[in-house]
Amino acid sequence: MISRRQFVIGMLSAPFLYGTLRLTHLLHAPRPVLHLTIMGASSCMGYVKAVLPKWEQGHNSVHVAISGGGSYAGLKALAHGQVELAIADVIPPPGYIVVPLRRYPLGRIPIVIAAHPGVGITRVSWRQARQLFQGIIRNWRQIGGPDIPVVVVSRPLSSGARDVVQTRLLGESEFSPHAIIQLSNGAVAKTVRETPGAIGYVEAVMPLGNLHIMCLGHHCYQRNDPGQWVLFAEPAIFIREDAEALVVDLAEYLAQDPRRPAFGIYPEPAQGGRG
CATH class of the missing domain: 3.40.190.10 (Periplasmic binding protein-like II)
Structure with a gap:
């Protein structure tokens, strides 16, 4: 039989024990994974796939999905809030995108x-x-x-x-x-x-x-x-003007990684004119 004293002690200690167990669970539970998506020019996806793992290592609670589809498709998905970053080698024509964007050039x-x-x-x-x-x-x-x-x-x-x-x-x-x-x-x-x-x-x-x-x-x-050479695209990372800090950090990382020339993206402007 449980004595009255034991019962009272148990009732008083129960919230403390529950709180301790809850804290232990939170400390050991896996952190929620944040999902970001990049969409756009297929020509840049090889570069993005190669350099992205290093960024993800420093942000182990973030998973970044990559999708091609073309420059205009990426920009439209960004404007509709379906992706966080778009890669495009065109400047959106007037009226195509109605939300303010930031542009981070990648090169040529x-x-x-x-x-x-x-x-x-x-x-x-x-x-x-x-x-x-x-x-x-x-x-x-x-x-x-x-x-x-x-x-x-x-x-x-x-x-x-x-x-x-x-x-x-x-x-x-x-x-x-x-x-x-x-x-x-x-x-x-x-x-x-x-x-x-x-x-x-x-x-x-x-x-x-x-x-x-x-x-x-x-x-x-x-x-x-x-x-x-005389024909070149000028790819860039586009994000929404109101993007959260994590998205800005990823855009800046992709725009500044020095490995771009190894993937055909050259920071120096191309020279030459039509023949």
Whole structure:
């Protein structure tokens, strides 16, 4: 039998024991994981995946998910509050984003003209390049190549790389309506490499072996001297102006990591003009 004295002591000590057990549970319980999401330009995702683990090591309660989808898709998701960071190599056009944003430049990525090795042509003029992508030149023999139909490979409208080529190469002209559309940089490279007569454009953030990189006008892309190339994207990290400190910290880390050139993102401005 429990004596009255024992009962009273038990009642008085119960809150203390409960509090002690609760504190012990909180101290040993796993910390809640915060989730952040980065979405946007596929050309930068290799860099982000490579450098992100170091940041996460210093923020062990944070998990960062990464998704491609293209520059415009990332910006739209950021504006709608679906992601915390967007990577885009375009400046949002007026009216596209209605919320205030902060921009953290990453550098510049060369965009090269790539063709199937079988086309045999090493150089095209700016006019020839435009007409190839427009579909006006339909056979490589029209510009001194073999008798092979031209197959245009391009990116979707959500791609910043397409926006650069459209603006700086095609101008008011449009891509061929028969162009094969691929969603990623890697998919364009694979399609061009495996399709006789194909021509496309890729951001030079990957090994370019087995791709026939063409000179454009008087300019030829050189991996060891990317600054002299003439077509380039300018990727940046975008966050909302009212982003919390953790998001700002991640954006600053990605924008300042010195390993960017190893992934084809060069901090020095590219030089050169149209030929």
